[in-house]
Amino acid sequence: MLNDFIRTSKALSDETRVRIVSLLMRNELCVCQLMEILGMGQSTVSKHLGILRNAGLIEVEKRGTWSFYGLCRDKANRHNLDFIRLLPFLPKDDPFLQKDGKKLKEVNKKGVAFCSAITLNRRLRERSNNAG
Amino acid sequence: MLNDFIRTSKALSDETRVRIVSLLMRNELCVCQLMEILGMGQSTVSKHLGILRNAGLIEVEKRGTWSFYGLCRDKANRHNLDFIRLLPFLPKDDPFLQKDGKKLKEVNKKGVAFCSAITLNRRLRERSNNAG
DNA sequence: ATAATATATCACTATATTGTGATAAAGGAA
DNA sequence: TTCCTTTATCACAATATAGTGATATATTAT
Structure with a gap:
């Protein structure tokens, strides 16, 4: 009932x-591609994807070891499509979304095979070690 | 930018x-009327109204000591109207919203003068004392 | 003036959420 | 098989949020 709406x-x-769905509006992406674009750890990205999926906003398709995420196209619950209709109104001139869009192009050019969850997780750890 | 959307x-x-905006869709209400319907304390209701107002979803009109709240009808920021357009899709058969709707009729019948923030706050405190 | 009322705001506790490292499960390559 | 990868999940720390009582402000009545 109300829970669908609130979730x-x-x-x-x-x-x-919001950055994730904004990216997935443009094309499907796997977890490690999203890590590269967002600059966040694998468990963080995976958790957010779980929340979006649980809300019926995105859906997964497994291919080999990769999980490709894209916007949900079907009625998954009572409100998911109503909210998906809001996404085109996201402000295209937002600095965050623009930066993400540029990174998206780079990642698409490189291709899935050239993104690495392990490398990025290591890099993030090194960065936080240097900072702290 | 994105902040408007997220807020x-x-x-x-x-x-x-959501219960509050669902009520305000039907008619304007003051804080103490909302207290009666929601069964919550005055500071709680007031805080929630502040959050909804800050998001551009509702607006206030002061008359005497009363603050009457209603749905916002103007463009207050970049996204408020987009979200307000979602409200008619709230599930009318939700048990919570139905119960609120019945209470709304009672409160409307009684009139503003017969709701009392002080009385309800006292009642709530007594109830929690008995429970704890 | 004083008293009573409606509302907003502050300080606090209890709970929820975010980001993270470690671990586990599962697919593909050597 | 063993090794390497991607992804999901768990446990934890840091932060944010919800509900509340007390207090402060403002309006109206006496």
Whole structure:
């Protein structure tokens, strides 16, 4: 009932998750590609994807070891499509979304095989070690 | 930028606040009327109204000591109207919203003068004392 | 003036959420 | 098989949020 509505608006009430759906609006991506674009750890990205999926906003397709995520195209619950209709109104001139869009192009050019969850996780750890 | 979108979806990602906007869709109400319907304390209701107002979803009109709240009818920021357009899709058969709707009729019949913030706050405190 | 009321705001506790490292499960390559 | 990868999940720390009582402000009545 109300829970569907609240679960979905809650899913869209976090900056990272809005960035993710904004990217997935343009093309499907796997977890490690999203890590590269967002600059976040694998468990973080995976958790956010779980929340968006649970809300019926995105869907997965497994191919080998990769999980490709894209916008949900079907009625998954009572409100998912209503909220998906809001996504085209996301501000295209937002600095965050613009930066993400540029990174998206790079990642698409490189291709899935050239993104590495392990490398990025290591890099993130080194960076936080140097900072702290 | 993105903040407008997130602030608004966050405002709608809480059960109490969705109940409030659902009520204000039907007619304007003051804080103490909302207290009666929701069965919550005055500071709680007031805080939620502040969050909804800050998101551009509702607006206030002061008359005497009363603050009457209603749905926002103007463009308050970049996304408020997009989200307000979602409200008619709220599930009318939700048990919570139905119960609120019945209470709304009672409160409307009684009139503003017969709701009392002080009385309800006292009642709530007594109830929690008996429980704890 | 004083008293009573409606509302907003502050400080606090309890709970929820975010980001993270470690671990586990599962597919593909050597 | 063993090794390397991607992804999901768990446990934890840091932060954010919800609900509340007390307090402060403002309006109205006496």
